[in-house]
Amino acid sequence: MTSRSLPLLPFFAGNRRDGARLLSSALVFLAIGITQLNRQWGQILTLVASIVCLYWGFAYRRLDR
Numbered sequence: 001m002t003s004r005s006l007p008l009l010p011f012f013a014g015n016r017r018d019g020a021r022l023l024s025s026a027l028v029f030l031a032i033g034i035t036q037l038n039r040q041w042g043q044i045l046t047l048v049a050s051i052v053c054l055y056w057g058f059a060y061r062r063l064d065r
Helices: 016-035 040-062
Strands: none
Touching: 016 040
């Protein structure tokens, strides 16, 4: 049985170092959004940053060391 790997979309890094930088930046935006949940822009930022963090987290796991 062969396993197929889906290609990464172009808006994610091709190596683990750059991927870690992108993921940590998204986590900073998520933290900022969480601290501002009582405002509408904080809720929107939290939603968008959560989606980006999940996507980039799964993409980061698929990168070779």
